[in-house]
Amino acid sequence: MSRQISISVCMGTGGLAAGAQEVMDKLSTELAGVGIEAQLHSKKQCDLHRVGCRGFCARDVLVDVSIDGVKTTYEQVTLDRVHRIVNEHIIDGQPVEDFAAGEDYHNFEGKQVKVVLSECGLIDPEDIEAYLKVGGYEAARKVLTSLSPGDTIDTIKRSGLRGRGGAGFPTGLKWEFGANEQADQKYIICNADEGDPGAFMDRSVVEGNPHVVIEGMIIAAYAIGASKGYVYIRAEYPLAVQRLELALKQARQKGFLGDNIFDNGVKFDIKVKLGAGAFICGEETALIASIEGKRGMPRSKPPFPAQKGLFGKPTVINNVETLANVTYIIRRGAEWFASLGTEKSKGTKVFALTGKIKNSGLIEVPMGIPLRDVIYGIGGGIEKDRRFKAVQTGGPSGGCIPESLLDTHLDYESLAKVGSIMGSGGMVVMDEDDCMVNIAKYFLEFTQAESCGKCTPCRVGTKRLLEILTRITEGKGKANDLELLENLSVDVIDSSLCGLGQTAPNPILSTLRYFRDEYVAHITEKRCPAGVCKALLTYTINEATCTGCTMCARVCPVKAITGEKKKTHYIDQSLCIKCNSCYDVCKFNAVDKR
Amino acid sequence: MTTAIMEDTITLTINGKAVTSESGKTVLQVCRENGIYVPTLCYDERLEAYGGCRLCIVEIKGQVRPLSSCTTPIREGMEVTTESDRITRLRKTVLELLLSNHPNDCMFCDKAGSCALQELVYRYGVRYDKYYGEMWNLPKKDDNPFISYDPNKCVLCSRCVNICQNVVMKGTIDMTGRGFYSKPDTAFSKPLTPDICVFCGQCVSTCPDAALTEKQAMGKGRVGSVDRVRTTCTYCGTGCNFYLNVNNGKIVKVTSDYEAPVNRGNLCVKGRFGYDFIQHPDRLTKPLIRREGVDDTSPEVLKNPMAVFREAEWDEALDLVASKFAELKAKYGNDSVGGFSSSRCTNEENYLLAKWVRAALGTNNVDNCARV
Numbered sequence: 030m031s032r033q034i035s036i037s038v039c040m041g042t043g044g045l046a047a048g049a050q051e052v053m054d055k056l057s058t059e060l061a062g063v064g065i066e067a068q069l070h071s072k073k074q075c076d077l078h079r080v081g082c083r084g085f086c087a088r089d090v091l092v093d094v095s096i097d098g099v100k101t102t103y104e105q106v107t108l109d110r111v112h113r114i115v116n117e118h119i120i121d122g123q124p125v126e127d128f129a130a131g132e133d134y135h136n137f138e139g140k141q142v143k144v145v146l147s148e149c150g151l152i153d154p155e156d157i158e159a160y161l162k163v164g165g166y167e168a169a170r171k172v173l174t175s176l177s178p179g180d181t182i183d184t185i186k187r188s189g190l191r192g193r194g195g196a197g198f199p200t201g202l203k204w205e206f207g208a209n210e211q212a213d214q215k216y217i218i219c220n221a222d223e224g225d226p227g228a229f230m231d232r233s234v235v236e237g238n239p240h241v242v243i244e245g246m247i248i249a250a251y252a253i254g255a256s257k258g259y260v261y262i263r264a265e266y267p268l269a270v271q272r273l274e275l276a277l278k279q280a281r282q283k284g285f286l287g288d289n290i291f292d293n294g295v296k297f298d299i300k301v302k303l304g305a306g307a308f309i310c311g312e313e314t315a316l317i318a319s320i321e322g323k324r325g326m327p328r329s330k331p332p333f334p335a336q337k338g339l340f341g342k343p344t345v346i347n348n349v350e351t352l353a354n355v356t357y358i359i360r361r362g363a364e365w366f367a368s369l370g371t372e373k374s375k376g377t378k379v380f381a382l383t384g385k386i387k388n389s390g391l392i393e394v395p396m397g398i399p400l401r402d403v404i405y406g407i408g409g410g411i412e413k414d415r416r417f418k419a420v421q422t423g424g425p426s427g428g429c430i431p432e433s434l435l436d437t438h439l440d441y442e443s444l445a446k447v448g449s450i451m452g453s454g455g456m457v458v459m460d461e462d463d464c465m466v467n468i469a470k471y472f473l474e475f476t477q478a479e480s481c482g483k484c485t486p487c488r489v490g491t492k493r494l495l496e497i498l499t500r501i502t503e504g505k506g507k508a509n510d511l512e513l514l515e516n517l518s519v520d521v522i523d524s525s526l527c528g529l530g531q532t533a534p535n536p537i538l539s540t541l542r543y544f545r546d547e548y549v550a551h552i553t554e555k556r557c558p559a560g561v562c563k564a565l566l567t568y569t570i571n572e573a574t575c576t577g578c579t580m581c582a583r584v585c586p587v588k589a590i591t592g593e594k595k596k597t598h599y600i601d602q603s604l605c606i607k608c609n610s611c612y613d614v615c616k617f618n619a620v621d622k623r
Numbered sequence: 624m625t626t627a628i629m630e631d632t633i634t635l636t637i638n639g640k641a642v643t644s645e646s647g648k649t650v651l652q653v654c655r656e657n658g659i660y661v662p663t664l665c666y667d668e669r670l671e672a673y674g675g676c677r678l679c680i681v682e683i684k685g686q687v688r689p690l691s692s693c694t695t696p697i698r699e700g701m702e703v704t705t706e707s708d709r710i711t712r713l714r715k716t717v718l719e720l721l722l723s724n725h726p727n728d729c730m731f732c733d734k735a736g737s738c739a740l741q742e743l744v745y746r747y748g749v750r751y752d753k754y755y756g757e758m759w760n761l762p763k764k765d766d767n768p769f770i771s772y773d774p775n776k777c778v779l780c781s782r783c784v785n786i787c788q789n790v791v792m793k794g795t796i797d798m799t800g801r802g803f804y805s806k807p808d809t810a811f812s813k814p815l816t817p818d819i820c821v822f823c824g825q826c827v828s829t830c831p832d833a834a835l836t837e838k839q840a841m842g843k844g845r846v847g848s849v850d851r852v853r854t855t856c857t858y859c860g861t862g863c864n865f866y867l868n869v870n871n872g873k874i875v876k877v878t879s880d881y882e883a884p885v886n887r888g889n890l891c892v893k894g895r896f897g898y899d900f901i902q903h904p905d906r907l908t909k910p911l912i913r914r915e916g917v918d919d920t921s922p923e924v925l926k927n928p929m930a931v932f933r934e935a936e937w938d939e940a941l942d943l944v945a946s947k948f949a950e951l952k953a954k955y956g957n958d959s960v961g962g963f964s965s966s967r968c969t970n971e972e973n974y975l976l977a978k979w980v981r982a983a984l985g986t987n988n989v990d991n992c993a994r995v
């Protein structure tokens with residue numbers, strides 16, 4: 030018997046939360062119990078290993094079993110499923126169809142094009158040998174031993190790579206600015222702060238393939254002439270930090286970091302700096318202040334970090350995903366990269382797809398793909414087949430895109446045209462049950478709380494914007510509030526110091542642009558069309574459909590519902606706290622909320 | 624501080640007029656050099672530009688967004704517009720937002736008349752009621768002898784923080800909190816005490832409104848009712864200048880003279896807060912001569928140390944001093960005497976003393992206490 034067995038268990042944060050460690054342990058003991066290694070005569074032939082995030086977190090724990098190259102993916106593997114997988118598949122060679130990933134998984138994977146995530150979920154992120162096996166550090170070797178810094182920059186320029194941290198600035202050009210500065214010390218910083226609510230793209234890359242980011246940093250450092258690097262990563266990402274530290278240690282041992290990289294006299298090493306979790310510390314100048322030990326507050330540009338950055342020295346800051354792309358561009362060529370995507374937006378983009386979508390998770394798609402393909406293709410459509418209402422891209426700095434614009438292409442220019450942004454890759458899907466005023470309020474709550482307080486328009490302006498939105502959702506909106514919202518939004522955008530304030534009103538402007546009637550309904554009719562804004566809701570029981578089953582009266586926490594068995598029930602409005610319990614529990618749809 | 628001194632000159636246009644200045648300067652500096660008005664709140668020449676208040680924003684051709692002139696270096700051929708409909712509107716919004724969290728209190732405020740915020744609000748004609756919502760209602764902090772801090776009046780310009788951190792190099796205060804709730808404060812909001820604060824009052828001197836004020840001066844007269852007398856500090860040889868603010872013959876506080884060549888508005892605790900000796904009832908105003916035959920340990924002297932002295936007229940006192948000097952010189956020689964002058968005297972007074980010691984006493988024994 031000379032079977033090659035490979036088993037990989039998804040152990041990103043999502044996998045681990047779903048119990049991947051337990052599944053891994055159980056697989057290991059079951060395999061040992063049946064003496065698989067003994068049967069195969071070699072440990073090499075049965076490779077049980079962890080992999081990073083595979084994206085489809087909703088179906089974790091994902092386990093791949095390959096026998097002689099034939100792979101079966103199992104989803105939602107729990108401890109009680111392990112036994113059958115081992116016995117039926119690994120011992121008897123019969124894949125367990127009952128647990129195999131279904132149509133959703135294949136739809137989810139189908140339209141994706143994986144570059145940055147290509148090795149996440151494939152290799153063991155804690156083992157540098159696994160990375161070396163797929164060609165790891167060859168790109169850095171090639172650059173350091175056969176390309177000049179100028180050629181390296183040129184390659185990145187030709188690839189058309191733009192920064193994935195939000196603004197989409199051409200990476201090659203940024204490097205050129207850094208390279209052109211004369212200084213005794215330069216720095217490269219990897220921005221792994223990732224503060225957007227709901228975003229986990231960068232975390233997954235660092236957890237799933239830390240070496241690809243380190244390699245990108247080595248290449249960038251060489252191109253600009255930096256001998257020191259920092260990874261600024263939030264402390265709330267313990268697993269990513271741990272894997273990154275481990276990867277750095279391994280890279281140092283192999284001589285990929287140190288005083289004489291590839292025996293080429295190149296000196297470069299990387300420090301990890303933990304962020305304390307302030308969103309603003311993702312902004313490059315605030316990030317620099319934070320590394321310097323100061324309060325994380327942005328400063329005006331110019332001078333740009335490439336001219337005057339960390340400790341006053343020329344500094345290039347790139348996002349995790351940008352740096353990961355760099356490695357693949359060198360590995361596979363600028364032309365290959367430039368062949369993906371659109372004219373001005375090259376390559377792929379990783380998104381964290383969440384909200385009211387069937388298949389949520391981490392996805393990577395070619396730039397320029399229509400939104401519809403993401404939401405209805407990869408995402409499988411709206412949860413519970415409700416009606417799609419809008420999709421929010423770009424996190425708190427982005428905008429909401431309505432159904433009529435679902436054919437918008439996912440690239441920097443097209444998104445800007447419809448009033449949103451690419452941002453770092455948040456994508457939140459909303460359905461008919463979402464109130465757009467409330468959504469705008471949600472984002473403003475975030476930006477208002479995360480404003481650093483340095484400049485007036487953002488510090489006070491976002492607060493006042495939030496207050497206006499709040500009073501609208503409470504039915505206290507005034508006739509001129511929409512005008513006030515619009516004017517103040519524009520002024521905050523125009524006069525704020527940094528990107529936070531300059532984009533914070535975007536969710537308001539885009540919802541006003543596409544869902545103005547919802548705002549108007551709140552203000553003039555004191556009505557929330559989506560039935561979300563509590564203060565505007567009234568719960569009543571419909572005489573015609575109520576069967577008098579008493580369910581609602583039993584769940585009401587404040588005993589606001591009265592009625593005899595088999596007779597129409599009644600809600601005392603003065604007692605009702607609008608908790609929605611009766612609405613949820615009624616089997617006859619007899620509770621109306623308006 | 625930039626060490627590289629670049630002498631290149633740069634020509635740019637401001638409001639359509641060509642102006643020339645040295646490279647390395649900011650748009651704001653060049654505007655001010657040319658007498659072009661640009662409003663500021665967070666700017667203080669003594670500090671590195673902060674760019675926070677957003678009042679000094681100007682339009683620069685080719686830039687989508689207005690830029691803060693205090694932080695933007697001039698470039699050759701730059702076209703700057705310092706006031707336009709858009710800029711005016713943005714400035715008004717900034718002021719309206721500031722007012723939306725500022726007590727409408729000018730009538731009672733010690734700073735009225737010398738308040739930068741009040742001046743800007745007047746100039747741009749904005750009113751209190753455009754934006755409204757939550758306002759701070761924080762307790763005033765004045766648990767120290769000198770400085771009163773009313774956070775409710777703070778406009779978050781950070782000047783106090785920047786001066787304490789980067790000019791005084793003390794770091795007693797920093798911005799705390801986030802967003803709308805950010806404010807300058809000490810660590811853990813502890814009171815100002817001598818172990819953390821030198822009470823130089825630099826923070827008070829830079830505060831553009833009445834958030835930080837001189838505690839002792841509260842209610843003792845504001846700008847219209849005081850005379851400002853420019854003078855030189857008598858404490859040490861540095862010779863810092865400042866203004867004594869005098870109301871009805873009574874000194875109520877010291878304010879900075881930002882033009883002073885020696886100290887540019889900066890002062891230490893003695894200069895800023897140590898003025899009470901001037902009109903103190905214990906101050907000596909007449910010469911005192913030791914009474915003959917009084918025992919220093921007598922109960923009378925122990926009870927009142929001044930009892931060893933009696934008041935005299937200047938002529939009598941000077942005669943006595945002169946005769947004693949002459950006596951000593953005759954008995955022990957010229958070098959047995961000398962002059963020791965005070966750094967609290969002016970330069971001219973010190974010169975006179977040295978001259979007198981050499982010419983009249985005939986010795987070179989001259990010294991001064993200004994050793995620091």
Ligand SMILES: Cc1cc2nc3c(=O)[nH]c(=O)nc-3n(C[C@H](O)[C@H](O)[C@H](O)COP(=O)(O)O)c2cc1C
Nearest residue numbers: 192193194220223224311312313347348351528529
């Ligand atoms: C409020 C704010 C938050 C930001 N947060 C992040 C972040 O979490 N990660 C990131 O890579 N860039 C973030 N950025 C963008 C960075 O300032 C910077 O442009 C980026 O790291 C540059 O890398 P790139 O050129 O590779 O995109 C943020 C910007 C702003 C204004």
Ligand code: SF4
Nearest residue numbers: 481483484487527530
């Ligand atoms: S825009 Fe907001 S986050 Fe940025 S500097 Fe101003 S206050 Fe701070």
Ligand code: SF4
Nearest residue numbers: 787820822823824826
């Ligand atoms: S008095 Fe001086 S040391 Fe004290 S807080 Fe103010 S500036 Fe700082």
Ligand code: SF4
Nearest residue numbers: 777778780781783830
């Ligand atoms: S206390 Fe005064 S100087 Fe300090 S930030 Fe507030 S307004 Fe500015």
